[in-house]
Amino acid sequence: MYLKTLTIYGFGHFHDRTFTLDAGLNYLVGPNEAGKSTLTQFIVAILFGIPTKKHPELRYEPLDGSRFGGALTFVQAKTQYTVSRTAGPHGGTVTLHDDTTDLTLPATQLPKLLAPMDQLLFTQVYVINEPRLGQVFSASKQALIERLRHVGAVGSDYWLQRAQQMDKQADTLYKPQGRNPQLNQQLRTYQELTDKLDKANATYETYWQLRQEQQQRQQQQADLQTQLQQQRRVTTTLTQRVSQWSTYVAWQRLAQNQQAAVSGFSATDATQLEQLRGQLTAAKQTLTADQQRIATAQQAAELPEFFQEYLPVAAQVDPLLTELPDVQLASQQQTALKTTRAELQRRATEIETQFAQDGQMPRAFSLATTQQIDQLQQRLTSANQQRRQLQQTLNQLNERYQQLQPAKAHATNPLADKQVVWLTIGLAVLIGAMFLPGAMFKLVGALLGVAVGYYGVFLVDSSTPASRQLQALTDDIRDSQAQLREKGRLIDDLTNQLDVIGTAHGLGHVPVEQWSATQAAIGEWERLTQQLETTDTQLAAVAQKVTDFRQQLATVLPKLATSDNATLWQQLATIVRLKTSLKSQESELATIATRLTHDQAAVTSAQQQVTTFLRTRNLQQVDDFYDRYQVQRERASQAKQQAALAAQLGPENLAALQQVSDLAALQAQLQQAQSKQQTVQAQLDHCTERLATLAGQLTHLTTSGTQATLRQRRQNLVTEMQTTTEKWLVDRLASQWIETTLAAASGDRLPQIIAQASEFYGKLTENRYTKIELTSTTLQVQKQTGKWRTVSQLSRGTAEQLDLAVKLAFAVVMQQQVAMPLIIDDGFVNFDERRRQAAYALLAEISHKIQVILLTADTTVIQLATGRVSQLSD
Structure with missing residues (x-):
């Protein structure tokens, strides 16, 4: 067996990782905390089970909260298997798959594949x-x-531990030189009891006589208890039979009324009669239906007048009848289109009434015009806001100016007199300069006079705080008025541009604020106009199709052509239906007549079967059968009641009650049994009292540890010693057997x-x-x-x-x-460099026979060319 791939869902710090392994030597290289021990425990957990939470150091639960578990792919006996295990009870949830045959195997097959390995x-x-x-x-x-x-020997460590445990258990029971083991203590106690028993022999005779009488009384007591139990059962049985006497009487009454069942009136016979009656009813219904069909066919032979007009011109009308479905559809479309056109026209008229002027609808804006209007409206809104703000500012300035004017009129200026003086001096200089000789002197004198007057009027006046504040307000008012006039001109210009656009599109009578809603209505009106044009075109087409059809029909059936469309379509459909009906009417009448003959025969046959059924039972009417059937059911019910009563009594009690003549005899038996029970009870009470007396006497003789007590204690101790000895022998022999067996096995x-x-x-x-x-x-x-x-x-x-x-x-x-992979987790840390290299060479040698997985932090293995190298770190 060798591992092929390791797929980790979540184990320790690994998640969603896959490692591929070769059948020979594999190096998994990584520094400390790269996951070497984690990967080793992962292989053990997937093969043999995830440790429970009692061993958290071996669980390696995912650090990132991912799914706990993973999968292994291994090859054994040229068959590839995949085993996956996720967190769950009893070592996790296991799935096993045979990849070679693509079969899913039960999880219990995994230990069998790994056996004898545990x-x-x-x-x-x-x-x-x-x-x-x-x-x-x-x-x-x-x-x-x-x-x-x-x-x-596989699993020998367990048996060696068991052998050691058995040796320890045997030592707690007996040691040759021990004092505390159980059997050693029991041997000392046995010797002490034997010494005491020798001293108790003096009172042996009296004790033995009382003991013999006690044993006899105990045997007598046991016999009396057995007799009492038996007599109590007899009394209980008789009491039960007395209480069941009424049930037995009811059983007898039903048994006397029970009569033999008469054949021919069972539930099966009733079912057979119902079937025969059903067949008769069905045959009559079929006969009636066929009679109605032939009457209907005969009535259908009377043709309407318009169909008789059709028959001479059928050759000209039949081609038109093939077009009838399409013409009817066109007629329906014509009606629907008229309704649609009226609704469209109504909505368009409403819009024209609301927005048209002099019968002319406004025009829709283009995209550029819409954008231009939006810009103009934004600018106009901004200008109006600025104008209102300027007007507010101007009003505030005017109010301040008005507040300063009265203060100036009543204020006393200390320089006012100087202003008049300087102005007078300036005028005098100006006038005097006019009389000087020479133009140059006149010019200089005039300039000097103007300068003196200017100084007196302006500089003196502006030197006061009130004058300076009033002058500043005047300048602000002029600036605000100028800006207000400019905004007014801008608003007029923007308004004129909007008026030009509105006039050009027929919206001169509509306020600018309503242009957006007007444009939506104009768009809807244009869509309605297009839909009206399309509807008129469709309506004209379908109307022309219906008109052409009616004109063609009028040439051959003039009377039908004068009817409205609904009547005309109905009459033409009747012609088509009668035309088809006439073709099959003759054959249908013949078929129905034949079926009537068969129906009549079926009714006669069914009636004959019912009559035969009744005659075999000497009956005339169906009701007579059901009367007899009901009587038979009541008898069956009574038989069931009798069987239920017999089950309630029980076979034994029923047989016993049948042997009793009446209730009085049964009660006499009960009284006799009760009397006998009382007698046995009295004998038992007397025996029990005697035993109590004997026990007191024996207790008096044995209070000081007399012979019987000592002998009993010693005998009990012998029994305990035998049990202890057996346990000691079992443990000692089992330990020796395990050691001998393991030695032989290995x-x-x-x-x-x-x-x-x-x-x-x-x-x-x-x-x-x-x-x-x-x-x-x-x-x-x-x-x-x-x-x-x-x-x-x-x-x-x-x-x-x-x-x-x-x-x-x-x-x-x-x-x-036992072919299993070898997993070595940094096992060579205490080897020197030469012996570590020797170990690598030895692993490479044995990897030709078994798979070797070496997890190491030694990066020198990367340069070795003897196995597959994988990095643990991403």
């Missing part, structure tokens, strides 16, 4: 790691010797394993140690020099190499019986 043997021998190799020191010499001796394989282990150990130690020897008491290895060393004298690495050699030898020797 989890204990697999983990001890085939799963190798450094802690397990290190157990070669922790185990005692004897335990190691026993393991090597019995490793050839006797032929153990030398092979030791010889193979010696060879492997030599290769692992570079022939430093060449031989392993196993005796009944020691395990030793021989050096190349010929000297022997025990396990305790070896270094840790060398001892672990010894354990590895033994396990590899076991796997190789037993591979014919």
